[in-house]
Amino acid sequence: MSELSYYYTPTKVVFGKAAEHQVGTELEKLGVKKVLLHYGGNSAKKSGLLDRVKASLSENGIQSVELGGVVPNPRLSLVYEGIELVKKEALDFILAVGGGSVIDSAKAIGYGVANDGDVWELYQSKRRATACLPIGTVLTIAAAGSEMSTGSVITKEEGWEKRAYDDDLGRPAVSFLNPELLKTLPWYQTAAGSADILMHTMERYFNQSTNMALTDGLSETILRTVMEQTMIVKEDPQNYEALAELMWASSISHNGLTGFGTDGGDWATHMLEHELSGIFDVTHGAGLAAIWGSWARYVYQNRLDRFVKFAVNVMGVTPEQTDDQTAIAGIEKMEAYYRSIDMPVSVSEMDVQLTVDQITEMADKCTEAAGGTIGVVKPLGRDDMIEIYQAAR
Ligand code: NZQ
Numbered sequence: 001m002s003e004l005s006y007y008y009t010p011t012k013v014v015f016g017k018a019a020e021h022q023v024g025t026e027l028e029k030l031g032v033k034k035v036l037l038h039y040g041g042n043s044a045k046k047s048g049l050l051d052r053v054k055a056s057l058s059e060n061g062i063q064s065v066e067l068g069g070v071v072p073n074p075r076l077s078l079v080y081e082g083i084e085l086v087k088k089e090a091l092d093f094i095l096a097v098g099g100g101s102v103i104d105s106a107k108a109i110g111y112g113v114a115n116d117g118d119v120w121e122l123y124q125s126k127r128r129a130t131a132c133l134p135i136g137t138v139l140t141i142a143a144a145g146s147e148m149s150t151g152s153v154i155t156k157e158e159g160w161e162k163r164a165y166d167d168d169l170g171r172p173a174v175s176f177l178n179p180e181l182l183k184t185l186p187w188y189q190t191a192a193g194s195a196d197i198l199m200h201t202m203e204r205y206f207n208q209s210t211n212m213a214l215t216d217g218l219s220e221t222i223l224r225t226v227m228e229q230t231m232i233v234k235e236d237p238q239n240y241e242a243l244a245e246l247m248w249a250s251s252i253s254h255n256g257l258t259g260f261g262t263d264g265g266d267w268a269t270h271m272l273e274h275e276l277s278g279i280f281d282v283t284h285g286a287g288l289a290a291i292w293g294s295w296a297r298y299v300y301q302n303r304l305d306r307f308v309k310f311a312v313n314v315m316g317v318t319p320e321q322t323d324d325q326t327a328i329a330g331i332e333k334m335e336a337y338y339r340s341i342d343m344p345v346s347v348s349e350m351d352v353q354l355t356v357d358q359i360t361e362m363a364d365k366c367t368e369a370a371g372g373t374i375g376v377v378k379p380l381g382r383d384d385m386i387e388i389y390q391a392a393r
């Protein structure tokens with residue numbers, strides 16, 4: 001196990017049917033007076049969720065100001081607008097009603113309000129935040145894990161740069177998780193969300209350190225559970241129990257638990273995907289599924305033991321004659337699973353035909369953002385990235 005491991009999850013979770021009715025009570029306990037109600041396109045309005053949240057707030061004497069319009073792969077321009085609005089209205093809390101995109105935008109606004117200077121500099125790794133306005137979430141999709149995570153991923157329209165900033169300061173104070181809210185999701189979003197949950201677990205599972213049996217066991221259970229429950233939702237989209245499993249998996253796969261006692265994991269697939277969704281605006285989870293197999297084939301020999309363990313314990317592969325064969329069988333089975341939930345296993349399946357110039361541009365941007373190599377299983381430089389993008393075409 002690594003020398004030092006930190007586990008810090010300050011987020012209070014309110015989980016279950018009608019969880020959003022507790023918003024007012026919980027925010028009142030936090031001393032909140034006036035919130036920014038941040039949301040995306042139309043889904044939260046159409047389902048009546050936004051009205052229920054507003055009612056709960058006003059029942060507890062909490063005022064709110066609205067800012068909708070967050071798009072998937074959330075944009076920096078709206079973040080700037082939110083910062084101005086929060087300052088002008090003297091708001092003391094940001095409540096994100098939506099998915100990872102809305103939550104990440106909320107975190108960025110929170111940093112922008114609480115720190116001087118251009119908030120984008122945090123995402124450029126030029127400086128660290130010293131504070132963040134408190135954030136709460138009413139989650140509507142099981143996917144990014146932003147409801148408990150340190151992460152916030154924002155896209156700057158100029159240059160289509162998609163960059164992440166990770167900080168404990170951005171972890172939400174409270175998250176309301178009502179699995180019923182997942183019932184209005186289109187199947188593609190549910191499946192992409194599951195791919196993201198799987199990947200948050202796998203990015204940590206494939207590392208270059210020693211591992212604790214307990215962490216491995218938790219991770220393997222999360223992976224098997226998410227795969228099983230997603231298939232149930234595919235057949236029966238209104239299945240509350242299955243949706244509840246996915247919603248909780250979203251949170252615990254990305255709150256740090258599955259990286260405990262390790263070096264933190266690889267994360268190269270995520271970094272390669274962020275370039276892809278930054279430029280082509282594809283759905284993040286689908287982009288991960290499209291790249292993962294190509295990444296895995298490129299690096300697996302550097303951590304053969306982990307790939308064999310994954311194949312046997314997670315994918316149910318019967319050990320083959322050689323470890324190499326077993327590892328490859330596990331990767332192939334994972335890709336077959338992605339196909340079975342209608343996720344792409346190549347970039348062209350997302351209607352993006354990558355040119356050589358675009359691949360070079362992504363590899364250049366990724367190298368620059370990382371300040372060198374990405375990943376730990378096999379540290380990947382610019383040429384390695386190009387090879388993986390080529391293979392994933
Ligand atoms: O905008 P609306 O109308 O709400 O529609 C959304 C959006 O089009 C829709 N949706 C959400 N909940 C719904 C619903 N439609 C019907 N019923 C519901 N209950 O789903 C679409 C996708 O929403 P989005 O918030 O983009 O999804 P997700 O949670 O997958 O977030 C993706 C973003 O999170 C980032 C990704 O890169 C991407 O930008 N990530 C954030 C992380 C973090 N903060 O820790 C980690 C991840 O690795 C990831 O990078």
Ligand code: ZN
Nearest residue numbers: 144196200284
């Ligand atoms: Zn992700």
